[in-house]
Amino acid sequence: MSPIQQRFPAGPDVEVEDLLASLTAEPEGGRLKVGDPRIVDFIVKFARKLLAPATARRFPELASLGFFLRRGEITKALAGLETSGDELRFPRGLVFHVPPANVDTIFVYSWALSALAGNPNVVRISARSAGAAETVIACLNEALAEADPIVAQTQRMVTYGRDEVVTSALSAACDLRVIWGGDRSVAEIRKSPIAPHARDLTFPDRASFAAISVDGWQRATPEQRRDAAIGFYNDSYWFDQAACSSPRTLFWVGDEAGAQAARPEFLALLADVVASKHFVVEPAMAVQKRVSAYGVAAEGHATSISFAGNAVATLELAHAADVPREWLGVGTFPQATLSGLDEFVRIAERKDQTFSHFGFQRDELVDFAHALAGRGIDRIVPFGSALSFAAVWDGYDLLSEFSRLTTVTG
Amino acid sequence: MTATVEGVFGLGQAEREAALLPALTELTEHHRATCEPYDRILGSLGFARGAAFGSVEEVPWLPVRMFKHHVLKSVPDDEVFKVLTSSGTTGAEVSRIYLDKQAAGDQPRYLGRTLQAVLGEKRLPMLMVDTIGIIKNRRSFSARGAGVLGMANFGRQHVYALDENDQPDVEAIKGFLAKHGSEPFLIFGFTFMVWQYLYEVAREHKLDLSNGILIHSGGWKKLIDKAVDNAEFRRAFAADTGLTRIHNYYGMVEQLGTVFVEGPSGNSLYCPDFADVVIRDPETWAEQPVGVPGVIEVVSTVPRSYPGHVLLTEDLGVVHGIDDGDWPGKRFSVLGRLPRAEARGCSDTFSGGTAA
Numbered sequence: 001m002s003p004i005q006q007r008f009p010a011g012p013d014v015e016v017e018d019l020l021a022s023l024t025a026e027p028e029g030g031r032l033k034v035g036d037p038r039i040v041d042f043i044v045k046f047a048r049k050l051l052a053p054a055t056a057r058r059f060p061e062l063a064s065l066g067f068f069l070r071r072g073e074i075t076k077a078l079a080g081l082e083t084s085g086d087e088l089r090f091p092r093g094l095v096f097h098v099p100p101a102n103v104d105t106i107f108v109y110s111w112a113l114s115a116l117a118g119n120p121n122v123v124r125i126s127a128r129s130a131g132a133a134e135t136v137i138a139c140l141n142e143a144l145a146e147a148d149p150i151v152a153q154t155q156r157m158v159t160y161g162r163d164e165v166v167t168s169a170l171s172a173a174c175d176l177r178v179i180w181g182g183d184r185s186v187a188e189i190r191k192s193p194i195a196p197h198a199r200d201l202t203f204p205d206r207a208s209f210a211a212i213s214v215d216g217w218q219r220a221t222p223e224q225r226r227d228a229a230i231g232f233y234n235d236s237y238w239f240d241q242a243a244c245s246s247p248r249t250l251f252w253v254g255d256e257a258g259a260q261a262a263r264p265e266f267l268a269l270l271a272d273v274v275a276s277k278h279f280v281v282e283p284a285m286a287v288q289k290r291v292s293a294y295g296v297a298a299e300g301h302a303t304s305i306s307f308a309g310n311a312v313a314t315l316e317l318a319h320a321a322d323v324p325r326e327w328l329g330v331g332t333f334p335q336a337t338l339s340g341l342d343e344f345v346r347i348a349e350r351k352d353q354t355f356s357h358f359g360f361q362r363d364e365l366v367d368f369a370h371a372l373a374g375r376g377i378d379r380i381v382p383f384g385s386a387l388s389f390a391a392v393w394d395g396y397d398l399l400s401e402f403s404r405l406t407t408v409t410g
Numbered sequence: 411m412t413a414t415v416e417g418v419f420g421l422g423q424a425e426r427e428a429a430l431l432p433a434l435t436e437l438t439e440h441h442r443a444t445c446e447p448y449d450r451i452l453g454s455l456g457f458a459r460g461a462a463f464g465s466v467e468e469v470p471w472l473p474v475r476m477f478k479h480h481v482l483k484s485v486p487d488d489e490v491f492k493v494l495t496s497s498g499t500t501g502a503e504v505s506r507i508y509l510d511k512q513a514a515g516d517q518p519r520y521l522g523r524t525l526q527a528v529l530g531e532k533r534l535p536m537l538m539v540d541t542i543g544i545i546k547n548r549r550s551f552s553a554r555g556a557g558v559l560g561m562a563n564f565g566r567q568h569v570y571a572l573d574e575n576d577q578p579d580v581e582a583i584k585g586f587l588a589k590h591g592s593e594p595f596l597i598f599g600f601t602f603m604v605w606q607y608l609y610e611v612a613r614e615h616k617l618d619l620s621n622g623i624l625i626h627s628g629g630w631k632k633l634i635d636k637a638v639d640n641a642e643f644r645r646a647f648a649a650d651t652g653l654t655r656i657h658n659y660y661g662m663v664e665q666l667g668t669v670f671v672e673g674p675s676g677n678s679l680y681c682p683d684f685a686d687v688v689i690r691d692p693e694t695w696a697e698q699p700v701g702v703p704g705v706i707e708v709v710s711t712v713p714r715s716y717p718g719h720v721l722l723t724e725d726l727g728v729v730h731g732i733d734d735g736d737w738p739g740k741r742f743s744v745l746g747r748l749p750r751a752e753a754r755g756c757s758d759t760f761s762g763g764t765a766a
Contacts, residue, residue: 283692
């Protein structure tokens, strides 16, 4: 069996049996509880390191993570776990996390929430991880110096090669397995069985959308319109428009004439933002965008394609129902006009995750969610918030997934 | 001094473009009429049917990877005679090129006419720098095997320089040279294999290759580690084996039948009269001036059974000069490949080529 590289806490290579034995041993000072102060203190210290100006400047995504893990935010999240009456909440058990290779921060959100719920955790860090992920691991190891020893005993981040033996051993031992990384990763990891009582929490491939209300656009001030373009830029260009919550197709909701009038103005504002951010599309990505856009046209789903430089490509969809759900390359936006949000309800699928919006009234959005009735779309968020991670994700309340309830009836 | 090879490397750039433009315009119309997905692409880009183009540069191009994701053919299903496939570097992505009987006959004819420019009319004894296993083992028949088989037609009395275990067969090479080495003979192989299995063996055994004509292709990627580029390749062969007639060529399965051939004085590839290259600026996609590298577009009037007459490759290249080399037209070099487009996404499966 190949050895496991210990990234956090940094240590010598171990065998999987030894890793599991030390994780599940009875800790000194007692087992972790839901919202255990020993974990909360550690995570708050870690968050402070992420928010250090040099780190936050270099990796803005780590600043977002740092904010998410501030004491106030943690307290608020844990408050939602309080029980009353006959219910008592406890940690779920050993949690095995398999995050994606190329989003550097997901593994931290996944791990931190599970640790706050009081679980021992093993996180498999990809050998391909780089940049922000390396900084995260360094910050975790630094924060460990002042932490209670139970943190080092129960919280592990490891890297190992393509070794099904290790994956199988960790899968067999865990009470909950968290699989990120899309359909292929889910299928791959599921080849290793978990215990009968254990569960998988899976994050498969998703598709996300953006929508602008034509009325709302017309009502908006020039500043609000510019802010919409900035928010849309952040939502779509970060992570190369390839995150599960990055919007791809942009829907204009309202009357066709108004939508046609608003589009060039919005795209011009977007082009300004892209230019001001000096966003560079590499030649290979530029070719990828052509391949994807031409492909949509070849299949008869686009009536026109246009390129404003390499950074912004737009496609006019033949029918809103033809909406492509695959990644088309960064800065590639199919567009269609919908007469109302109810038209989207008819084309929504289970795969659909985030619907980012501009110019709608809150009650329109609530009615929209009721019409969708959980059949698709897990998040309806304003422009600029598509990528903000939340403790409710893909329809799951993660802290509640990471814990269990015992009932006592006297 | 500019020599011309009748009918193949004869057209200067102005005459070439004057001849290509109507032919490419006609081909564009032909493919639009017979390949609906192609027509949709051009339509969505705003090209009207019957549109006229002001220059070869203006004729719309398709990214070569389109053939990996879409069925693009300009012949009815029942006239498909042969489907060529090529595996990309990942193996998962395969181009599918559809040929009818006519196209299947045209391709070797164009290839033959082009190569005869450097080989002459006569079929010469041929040393294949490969293993006979590559064409004997039908089950693992590969792009490499197809290349070897296609080239074998240009020679006779073939001898394979590698044994069935892919090891250099020094006795076979010596035997070939003893029999044919004092008259012109032909050598064919993939660039890295020619270097690794012929050059190194010839140098070690002091073999005389001075009557050889070497035709090779396949790129320099595997030789970068050994610090071997085209100039070093030519220098070393000349100095250590006496081989000076060396012709690298550039071509791809998506435009089979069309090859761009290195001229006699080396280090530049030339376009046959029925073809051309346009080096494009990856930012504006306009044609680059001479001397400025960009993405290579290959143009050929050969593809009639599929819309492959104007293709944007994923290779980088540069035009060194126009009408100023061994043969008329543009002379250019291939500089390497574009890196793959990889995205940071939530799904581990994102990478160039995941689009449907």
